[in-house]
Amino acid sequence: MSKTRFLTFIFMLVSVMMVLAACGGGEKEAGDDSSSDEGSAKDAKIAIGPPASETNTVSKILLAAHGLEEGDYQVFQEAFGDAADGVQDGNIDISIGILGLPAGSIESLQASSGDVVMLGLSDEAIEEIEANTEYKRYTIPKDSYDFLESDVETVAAYAVLMGNTDTIDEELGYELARIMLEHADEVTHAQGADMTLENALNGADGLPIHPGAKRYYEEQGLTVDNPVAELTADESDRKNEFILGTGSQGGTYYPLGGEIANVWNNHLDSSFTNMETGASVENLATIGEGQMDLGMAVHVPSLDAINGKGDFEGNPIENAAFIGHIYPEVVQIITRETTGITSLGGSE
Structure with missing residues (x-):
């Protein structure tokens, strides 16, 4: 190939590459500002x-x-x-x-x-x-x-505590609610500061409340308008070991739930163990199956579980009751x- 033809070829190749670039050829890279989706999460x-x-x-x-x-x-x-x-x-x-x-x-x-x-x-x-x-x-x-x-x-x-009405009797529900509030200062996790009497019923709207928790809150001067859950659990045959469903170790539920379980262990004769789970939906479903005693959950799927909607479409959870508010859940x-x-x- 002559020098003239070679230079002509190079010139044409460069021209084609410039046209492709101008037309947006190639895949979009992170931070690429050549499209209307600049900075967006599309394709992320x-x-x-x-x-x-x-x-x-x-x-x-x-x-x-x-x-x-x-x-x-x-x-x-x-x-x-x-x-x-x-x-x-x-x-x-x-x-x-x-x-x-x-x-x-x-x-x-x-x-x-x-x-x-x-x-x-x-x-x-x-x-x-x-x-x-x-x-x-x-x-x-x-x-x-x-x-x-x-x-x-x-x-x-709101993150709330839901209890299994088949295993959490009235007196135990009372004590769980009482200890969560009166000994919240023993929780070192930052969200422990949200467990106060003022916040106690946050997220409770529309949920059946555990009668033991209701009794405690009313003794503290709160007005409780929730429907009251029916219990099959009886103090006379209360078991000794209870499971608290939390969430993944990288989230808030697991470490906070571990501390709450320890506080209960320090003030009750029963044993409480926090278990790593997929969080809200899994905890509620597992309570419904009778394989879990307590579960941390966002109040939104808790409402779905009670009403048989969303992830619980056609399969309402009938043995779960609100025990108390834990902290605001922020996306x-x-x-x-x-x-x-x-x-x-x-x-x-």
Whole structure:
């Protein structure tokens, strides 16, 4: 090939490459600003929580509220601790969790990576979520984490304690509620501060209440309007060992539930053991199967369980009753600066 023809060939090749670049050829990389989806979660690898968990259900709802349906992103059904590890390693772009505030796992991720970004929900998405679920707008104050530069808008519900009416008799229900409040100062976890008499009935609306818990709250001057659960449990044949269903080790339920169980153990003759689970939905279902005595759960799936809706469609849980409020459950969505993602639904 002559020198002239070679130079002509190179010129044509460069021209073709420039045209392809101008037309957006090639796959979009993280942080690529060449499309209208700049900074959005479209095509991202998103951890939406374990299967059959409240996080899994809520994640799909809030992503859909931002215009992201299944197929628009890669799904990872990981527990929050594993999801945070995936974000740390770069194998997951976004992790969605329903957690106490602040969440230790998020603080740990920031300590190791130094570039955590918390994504907020759009006003339109929050309005849609409020209209179709029991979740309500919640503002995460910027002083919740040292990496936040401003408040973050999201939604929240309540974490509550549900008891098995076939194994938790009236007197035991009374003592469980009483000890949770009167010895809350023995809980060192940050969410222990939310277990107060003022908050005791948060999340109870629409749920049957355990008669023992009702008796305690009314003795403390609270008005309890909930329907009262019927018990088959009897103090005369109370067992000695009880199981408390919590959540994954990377979330809030497991460590907090462990501390609550220890407080009960310190003040009751019975033995309480916290068990790692898939959290709300699994705990409620396992209570219904008679394989669990107590379960931590978001109040929203608890209502579904009682009414036979949502994940419990046609299969209501008839032996679960509200014992007490634990703490506000806040939807927290994290990514890292390296992903280039700044919102769930595009530039805002």
